[in-house]
Amino acid sequence: MPPSASRFPWSTPPxxxxxxxxxxxxWWHREAGLLPAPVPRxxxxxxxxxxxxxxxxxxxTSGTMVGLxxxxxxxxxxxxxxxxxxxxxxxxLLTYPLDTxxxxxxxxxxxxxxxxxxxxxxxxxxxxxxxxxxxxxxxxLYNGLVAGLQRQMSFASIRIGLYDSVKxxxxxxxxxxxxxxxxxxxxxxxxxxxxxxxxxxxxxKVRFQATVHLGPGSNQKYGGTMDAYRTIAREEGVxxxxxxxxxxxxxxxIVNCAEMVTYDIIKEKLLHYHxxxxxxxxxxxxxxxxGLCATVVASPVDVVKTRYINSLPGQYRSPLDCxxxxxxxxxxxxxxxxxxxxxLRLGAWNVIMFVTYExxxxxxxxxxxxxxxxx
Numbered sequence: 032m033p034p035s036a037s038r039f040p041w042s043t044p045p046x047x048x049x050x051x052x053x054x055x056x057x058w059w060h061r062e063a064g065l066l067p068a069p070v071p072r073x074x075x076x077x078x079x080x081x082x083x084x085x086x087x088x089x090x091x092t093s094g095t096m097v098g099l100x101x102x103x104x105x106x107x108x109x110x111x112x113x114x115x116x117x118x119x120x121x122x123x124l125l126t127y128p129l130d131t132x133x134x135x136x137x138x139x140x141x142x143x144x145x146x147x148x149x150x151x152x153x154x155x156x157x158x159x160x161x162x163x164x165x166x167x168x169x170x171x172l173y174n175g176l177v178a179g180l181q182r183q184m185s186f187a188s189i190r191i192g193l194y195d196s197v198k199x200x201x202x203x204x205x206x207x208x209x210x211x212x213x214x215x216x217x218x219x220x221x222x223x224x225x226x227x228x229x230x231x232x233x234x235x236k237v238r239f240q241a242t243v244h245l246g247p248g249s250n251q252k253y254g255g256t257m258d259a260y261r262t263i264a265r266e267e268g269v270x271x272x273x274x275x276x277x278x279x280x281x282x283x284x285i286v287n288c289a290e291m292v293t294y295d296i297i298k299e300k301l302l303h304y305h306x307x308x309x310x311x312x313x314x315x316x317x318x319x320x321x322g323l324c325a326t327v328v329a330s331p332v333d334v335v336k337t338r339y340i341n342s343l344p345g346q347y348r349s350p351l352d353c354x355x356x357x358x359x360x361x362x363x364x365x366x367x368x369x370x371x372x373x374x375l376r377l378g379a380w381n382v383i384m385f386v387t388y389e390x391x392x393x394x395x396x397x398x399x400x401x402x403x404x405x406x
Contacts, residue, residue: 099393099397106392108195111192111196115190116185121387122183122380122387123183125379127173129156129375131163134240137333138337138341159372174239177256178236181229182233187384190218191221191384193224197221214288219284219287226279230279235253235263238259238341239259260272271344274340275340275350277350285329290321290322294317298313314385315386322382325381331366334365334367
C-alpha cells in the first residue's frame with residue numbers, strides 16, 4: 032500500500048489513483064483498492080488525527096527532527112504565556128548560580144569597607160562561586176530563588192508570552208510580515224509591561240543575592256521571601272518595592288528587544304534560507320545569538336540597575352546619579368562588571384528557555400487538541 036493510502040485524509044491523490052466515473056467521492060488504486068476522495072484535513076478530519084500525526088512524528092521528518100513536530104494549529108496566547116513562564120522558571124533553576132555570581136561581581140566596589148572587614152574578594156565567575164561556597168555554603172548560590180521563580184513566572188509570561196500578540200497588534204493591516212520597527216516596538220512594550228508588574232519580585236531577588244551570610248551568627252535582615260516583601264514595604268514604603276523601576280524598564284526594554292527581536296529574526300532567516308528546519312538546532316542557534324546580543328547591549332544598564340536596587344536609602348538621588356558616581360569612582364569599565372557571568376548566564380538561559388519554550392508550546396497544543404477532539 033502506498034504511503035498516501037495509509038495516511039488519510041490526503042489533499043492530493045496518490046500516484047496511480049483514478050476517480051471512478053459517476054462516483055465523485057470514490058477513487059481506486061491498483062494496490063490500495065478503493066480510496067475515499069481527498070478532503071481538506073483541517074476542515075473535515077478530527078483533530079485527533081493531527082495529534083496522532085504529531086505524536087507519531089516524534090523524531091521524524093524528511094530530514095532530521097529533534098523534539099516534537101510543530102503543531103498544525105498556532106499556539107494560543109494562553110499557551111504561550113504558560114509555556115514562557117514555565118520555560119523561564121526551568122532555565123532559572125539551571126542558571127541561577129551564575130546570576131548570583133553576576134550580582135556579587137556587579138556590586139563589588141560599592142561597599143569596599145564592609146568587604147575588606149569580611150576579607151571577601153570576588154575574582155571572576157568561577158572564583159566568585161567558589162568563594163561563596165567556601166564562606167557561605169552551597170545554598171548561598173540560590174539566595175532569593177523563590178523570588179526569582181516568582182519573577183520569571185510573571186515576568187516571562189508577559190514579555191515573551193505576549194510578544195507575538197503585541198507584534199501582531201502593531202503590524203499594519205494587510206501586511207504579511209512584521210518589520211524590524213514593529214518588532215522593536217513590541218519588544219519594548221512587553222518588556223515595560225513585565226517590569227511594571229514584576230518589579231517587587233526583582234527587588235527582593237537582588238536583595239537576597241547581594242546579602243552575605245557568613246554563618247548562623249551573621250545578621251540576616253530578612254527571614255524569608257514574604258518577610259522581605261513586608262520588611263521593605265514597612266521600612267521604605269510601598270514605593271521601595273518598585274525601587275529601580277525606571278532603570279529596570281530601560282534595561283528590560285533593551286534586553287527584550289535584543290532577545291526577542293534577535294531570536295525572531297535569526298530563526299526567520301534560518302528557516303527562510305532552508306539552513307535549518309523548525310527544530311532544536313534552529314532554536315539553539317537563534318537563542319545563542321539572542322543571548323550574546325542581549326548581554327552586549329544590556330550589561331551597562333544591568334549594572335546600574337543592580338547597584339541602584341541594592342543601595343541604601345538616600346545613597347543615590349537617581350539611576351543617573353548612580354551611574355555617574357560609579358563611573359567617577361571606578362572608571363567606565365565598571366559598567367561591564369560581571370560581563371562574563373552575564374553572558375554565561377544570559378546565553379545559557381536563552382538557549383534553555385527558548386528550546387524548552389518551543390517544545391512546551393507544541394506539547395501544550397497537542398494536549399489542547401486531544402482535549403478538544405471528539406475521538
